Amino acid sequence: ALTIGIVGLPNVGKSTLFNALTRATVLAANYPFATIEPNVGVVPLPDARLDALAKMFHSQKIVPATVSFVDIAGIVRGASEGEGLGNQFLANIREADAICIVTRAFDDPDVVHVAGKVDPASDIETIATELILADMQTLEKTIPRLEKEVRGKKTDAAVLEVARAALKVLEAGELLSAAAAGKALDEEILREFQLMTTKPFIYVFNLDDAGMHDAARQQELGALVAPAEAVFLDAQFEAELVELEPDEAAEMLHENGQDESGLDKLARVGFDTLGLQTFLTAGEKESRAWTIHKGWTAPQAAGVIHTDFEKGFIKAEIVSYDDLMEYGSMAEVRAHGKVRMEGKDYVMADGDVVEFRFNV
Ligand code: GDP
Numbered sequence: 001a002l003t004i005g006i007v008g009l010p011n012v013g014k015s016t017l018f019n020a021l022t023r024a025t026v027l028a029a030n031y032p033f034a035t036i037e038p039n040v041g042v043v044p045l046p047d048a049r050l051d052a053l054a055k056m057f058h059s060q061k062i063v064p065a066t067v068s069f070v071d072i073a074g075i076v077r078g079a080s081e082g083e084g085l086g087n088q089f090l091a092n093i094r095e096a097d098a099i100c101i102v103t104r105a106f107d108d109p110d111v112v113h114v115a116g117k118v119d120p121a122s123d124i125e126t127i128a129t130e131l132i133l134a135d136m137q138t139l140e141k142t143i144p145r146l147e148k149e150v151r152g153k154k155t156d157a158a159v160l161e162v163a164r165a166a167l168k169v170l171e172a173g174e175l176l177s178a179a180a181a182g183k184a185l186d187e188e189i190l191r192e193f194q195l196m197t198t199k200p201f202i203y204v205f206n207l208d209d210a211g212m213h214d215a216a217r218q219q220e221l222g223a224l225v226a227p228a229e230a231v232f233l234d235a236q237f238e239a240e241l242v243e244l245e246p247d248e249a250a251e252m253l254h255e256n257g258q259d260e261s262g263l264d265k266l267a268r269v270g271f272d273t274l275g276l277q278t279f280l281t282a283g284e285k286e287s288r289a290w291t292i293h294k295g296w297t298a299p300q301a302a303g304v305i306h307t308d309f310e311k312g313f314i315k316a317e318i319v320s321y322d323d324l325m326e327y328g329s330m331a332e333v334r335a336h337g338k339v340r341m342e343g344k345d346y347v348m349a350d351g352d353v354v355e356f357r358f359n360v
Helices: 014-023 048-057 087-095 120-151 157-171 176-181 187-192 215-225 235-241 246-255 262-273 298-305 307-311 321-327 330-335
Strands: 003-008 040-044 061-063 066-074 098-105 201-207 229-233 276-282 286-293 313-320 340-342 352-358
Touching: 003 014, 003 087, 003 120, 014 040, 014 066, 014 201, 014 235, 014 262, 040 262, 048 061, 048 276, 048 286, 048 321, 066 087, 066 262, 098 120, 098 262, 120 157, 120 215, 157 176, 157 187, 176 187, 201 215, 201 262, 215 229, 229 235, 229 262, 235 246, 235 262, 262 276, 286 298, 298 307, 298 313, 298 352, 307 313, 307 352, 313 321, 321 330, 321 352
Parallel strands: 003 066, 003 098, 061 286, 098 201, 201 229, 276 352
Antiparallel strands: 040 066, 276 286, 313 340, 313 352
8 A cells, every 4th residue: 555654853743643643543344454563554534425325325334545654753954964864764765655744833842842943944944955865865876876787788878867867956955756747857767766855745734723723824834835735733632632532523623613633634635645536335335435546447446346346347337426415316316317337448536436347
């Protein structure tokens, strides 16, 4: 499964956030194949549509999609020098598919700030710089090797060119993800170098209660990291929320003027940033959201349920969630001709409620 690595300076609330994520971790019963490791939090992707489907189909259970977060470690200024970022740290971050940078934006005189004051812009800069420096070191080692390989005709010259161009981008103090998005660098070749700044970043601003109610402040912070996504939450508040029963938590959120918890928001943003989407199935056994990559076709989606479904794929019988809710039952949807038969080239859309037809 794709994972999101959580990084940040020390004392910004990473552990507090990660502990809340772990507390929110889905019951393993529904995910028998998921090995839950201590530094991995597997949280449900919030989806109110599943509740409505379960009601309509009298489902015995609901199985949401999940998002996996990995607790990586603290980064400190100068981390990429001397001993470097540490092998374990590098290995963990390389394995992550996206990076979630947690930044302290809360005031609390009792919590020491490593840089002496609360300054999210400077903290973000510090982290970006360390990751850029680490990528530069990687490329500085890779380039001489590639030069040799190109001379020996073992590697295509284009690969070396991308490595050199990437190093230039980093030397200019920029993240590679931005350059790759602008198509200035070949993404597929870049991926081979296992760099960190090619990954999508998500920023979490850990705010205090005042900050959570300060729209102007949030807008300012969001602008620091745009076009990357920013999630605003109060890690301590989230840690308290996950201890409550769902209805109590909903009430506390409501009282606090929030329509969604920070963890739910983070799960949604994270899932989307990973390039994932869901499709839905509903029946008496379960109402369920299945994870696929954006752009996947109907047979690929069928393969997520069972490899035989992909091999023997005939058709997908699809109704959109909105139509299903509007007409109130499968029978009514059918009577109004709103069930579509889609073939093997169909690209799945968000909100598709699906039944696959296949040969065994
Ligand atoms: P980490 O080093 O980034 O993992 O940070 P921790 O999660 O251990 O938090 C460092 C300290 O800040 C702890 O004493 C936390 O209780 C405190 N802390 C974390 N989040 C918040 C927050 O949202 N508000 C306040 N006031 N303190 C927080």
